[in-house]
Amino acid sequence: MKRPRLALLLILPFLLVFGAFQLAPLAWIAFNSFNSSESGWGLGNYAEILGSPFYLQAIRFSLEISLWSSVCGLLIALLGAYSLTRVDSRLRGFVVAFTNMTSNFAGVPLAFAFIILLGINGCLTLALKQFGLIEGFNLYTKGGLILIYTYFQIPLGVLLLFPAFEALKQDWRDAAALLGAGTWQYWRHIGLPVLSPALVGTFIILLANALGAYATVYALTTGNFNVVPVRIAALVSGDIYLEPNLAAALAMLLVAFMTLITLVHQWLLRRSRHVQN
């Protein structure tokens, strides 16, 4: 097959721009994270982060919010996606289309919607207070952030899990019922094991989505809540002092963690295939 040089020219501009705006920034971060403004080349930046209660708190908050919002989002999405496969197609089509649209409802607009709904004078806060169900609700805390993160995880979870339910054959359910299995036994031994790769994969994507989220928490708390993306942004664009190399190290920790969970996911997938073969 002939491969004219001209064809290479078609790929070159793409690779140049992609390299300059995706690969080069990543390379800069990886390289400069090892260059500390105080101790020169080495692990100085990483040591500073891991020795600072302030940054450790940011990492802890990030992990807690991401983990809880992913678990809650996944559970709601699992129940929702399953029921979506069991209702008539008109209702299904409508709700799936609506879910699709709300998956773009994140960041600044979402933060404003939640302030109106659950802020100090939010309409739901007032209604719940009026009925005596709550004393008050503070959206600008860890609990509030878990709630708003869960909200933007749900559409993503539903859209990712929905196709996985097609793998569950009605025959298996009938066969299980014939052999005397109850609903619980069917899900315990057939349904959930078949869905588990999709569940783990969705969970990983939700976790990564929450860990990297910046716009929502920034708009809600104007950057006053201590999570990793807010710390990174403050180190490169804050008003007080700028330390891009420290930001690079923090960013590398975030990327490293995401790579780690992706690798674990791949390993789990391979293992589950071995079992099937």
Next chain:
Amino acid sequence: MSRTERLYHRTVVWVLFLILFTPLAATLLYSLATQWSATLLPAGFTFKWYLQLWSEPRFLAAFGRSLAICFGALALSCVLILPAMFAVAYHFPRLDALMNVLILLPFAVPPVVSAVGLLQLYASGPLPLTGTPWILVFCYFTIALPFMYRAISNNLQALNLRDLMDAAHLLGASSWRAALLVVLPNLRTGLMVALFLSFSFLIGEFVFANLLVGTRYETLQIYLYNLRNGSGHLTSALVISYFLAVLLLTWIANRLNRERT
């Protein structure tokens, strides 16, 4: 399915819908309310916030800037992605695996991470781009890439590119002519779906806009953020206008997608 089962599934689906709808409904009510504070329901309804928003020059300017950046980024994406994908599919099929890894990067690396490197690389030096809208055009290309690539790649695979090109060659067309007049029109639907979907999330992009450019080129999202201390009714009107635009775009994309299958 038994009756109780059917009722259960319908209830779950409606609860899911309600959860997703509630923040939007509250924002919609707030944007239509004359006044709403410390009471359960608004005092009265009005369209004045929408009229005020849509006659606000600062809003219209921000909207125009957002449109300019999104159109620019999508045009750049087409110019860069289409020829590259054609060359990969036709001349270098083995590069496809590499491309599939590359397009995962914009997913895997959050914008806040990329922004750290971008701010240092393009603050000065040969390409002083930060603070100008140009850097957003290039960054938005990287965000849109995975979606564009997937959509076009699905379309290309369904096309049987080699036969199509051979037929065009037999009929005397040059490779350029064949690519432009035969292959490109066949990719139209996939491309349109990808463009509408990309547009609907690019117009909501905040992280790059805020960190790389900020108020020096106020886009829609930055304007919305800067409104935070002003009237909540006006912000709600903006949020609802924005959501309606996204709704329209995703609806068009869905319609196009359905026509194709």
